[in-house]
Amino acid sequence: MLSQYKTVYKGGEGEIVEKKSRFIATVVPVHSEEEALKFVEAMKKKYWNATHNCYAYVIGENHELQRYSDDGEPGGTAGKPMLDVLIGEEIHNAAIVVTRYFGGTLLGTGGLVRAYSAAAKQGLASSVIITKNPGVKLRLATDYAGLGKIQYILGQRGIKILDSIYTDKVEIAALVPLDVLEAVKAEIREGTNGQAGMEEGEQCYFAEVQGEIVILDQV
Structure with missing residues (x-):
């Protein structure tokens, strides 16, 4: 790929x-x-x-x-x-x-x-020409104490949050570029003292289209 x-x-x-x-x-x-x-x-x-x-x-x-x-x-x-x-x-x-x-x-x-x-x-x-980038849907689970740190890390890298579920804990689905995946996971582990759960989901291609991040297809 x-x-x-x-x-x-x-x-x-x-x-x-x-x-x-x-x-x-x-x-x-x-x-x-x-x-x-x-x-x-x-x-x-x-x-x-x-x-x-x-x-x-x-x-x-x-x-x-x-x-x-x-x-x-x-x-x-x-x-x-x-x-x-x-x-x-x-x-x-x-x-x-x-x-x-x-x-x-x-x-x-x-x-x-x-x-x-x-x-x-x-x-x-x-025509509308785009650059397709490979990414991974990363699922995160954290308590409310770690939420702010995770949001900060994702925000600093411009990573798109696909979904958030708030119950007694917070579950986040984020679209992480493949080339920074390991670095992002390491930052989240450090920022939450290893308390955040992380699970890699599907790989997919995504692109910026008229200022919006669009998921194109699974790899």
């Missing part, structure tokens, strides 16, 4: 015009090749009258699957530059289709590479 990686949380659409040719970039998150190919086919149907519908997609935490198509453009001038944008931006599990409506003026191979790259970047710029 990677320590973290970037992906598309919400797809978007961007457009550029180069010498009267329109380049429309559509970006979506994908998690399988089947999903990516369905998206490509959907874009070809939507833009059935376009000159070209070129695509690129990357799947896997280590970019294990990489595919692209020039869809009739000169070899290496469309799909590969789009794929290079995804790899260069370190985006995982995403697909881009760039639709071209020919404007009557040839761009040349260099011009095509620049146009498709620029369109892909515009598509990503219009």
Whole structure:
């Protein structure tokens, strides 16, 4: 499992015009090749009258699957530059289709590479890109005397409290980044003189989306 990686949380659409040719970039998150190919086919149907519908997609935490198509453009001038944008931006599990409506003026191979790259970047710029971080749901149990110390430790590290239950004791569920888990547990043990109960729950990915911490999926 990677320590973290970037992906598309919400797809978007961007457009550029180069010498009267329109380049429309559509970006979506994908998690399988089947999903990516369905998206490509959907874009070809939507833009059935376009000159070209070129695509690129990357799947896997280590970019294990990489595919692209020039869809009739000169070899290496469309799909590969789009794929290079995804790899260069370190985006995982995403697909881009760039639709071209020919404007009557040839761009040349260099011009095509620049146009498709620029369109892909515009598509990503219009999307919501997030960084997925691995974390652990840590369950804590404490008496009221230790509550303040635990809240302080979690607050200092910006750790999100998922749930709190107050009875004769306090039970807290917190989302702890995996890379600081052992340090946080050590601080809580020290801060409560070993009196707080701790139990590790599921591992999951989380991300900050528009200022809010969102749990994405279990690992």
